[in-house]
Amino acid sequence: MHETAIAQSIVETVLKEAHSHNAAGVESIEIVIGDLTFLGIEQIEFWVNTNLEGTIAQGAKLIFKREKGELLCKNCGYSGELKIKEDPAYHFHLPFFACPECGSSDIEITKGKESIIKSIRLITDE
Numbered sequence: 001m002h003e004t005a006i007a008q009s010i011v012e013t014v015l016k017e018a019h020s021h022n023a024a025g026v027e028s029i030e031i032v033i034g035d036l037t038f039l040g041i042e043q044i045e046f047w048v049n050t051n052l053e054g055t056i057a058q059g060a061k062l063i064f065k066r067e068k069g070e071l072l073c074k075n076c077g078y079s080g081e082l083k084i085k086e087d088p089a090y091h092f093h094l095p096f097f098a099c100p101e102c103g104s105s106d107i108e109i110t111k112g113k114e115s116i117i118k119s120i121r122l123i124t125d126e
Contacts, residue, residue, distance in 0.1 A: 007046075007048045036082070078099050
């Protein structure tokens with residue numbers, strides 16, 4: 001369900017940028033999805049493509065990249081990857097994260113919680 005809202009936001013942003021630059025079309029869109037968003041890339045891709053139909057961005061190549069989760073432990077100082085096992089329950093409630101070194105829950109998530117448009121390649125008449 002969250003994927004449809006994210007996809008709509010992506011489409012709105014892409015079209016706004018394309019129109020503000022008087023683009024003739026959109027060649028590609030690069031999107032970074034953090035592992036800790038628990039968003040499904042296949043669903044986002046489907047909804048973005050569906051929402052781009054009939055616009056100047058229809059047919060744009062979608063490039064998805066995953067960003068692994070990373071954390072900083074405020075207890076022991078560990079800084080590194082946060083290992084995540086896929087669990088369907090994550091889509092209903094927030095998972096509990098702890099430091100893989102000391103088990104402390106006093107952590108800061110430093111990477112992997114974003115979903116961003118990294119780049120939009122526009123087609124111009126020039």
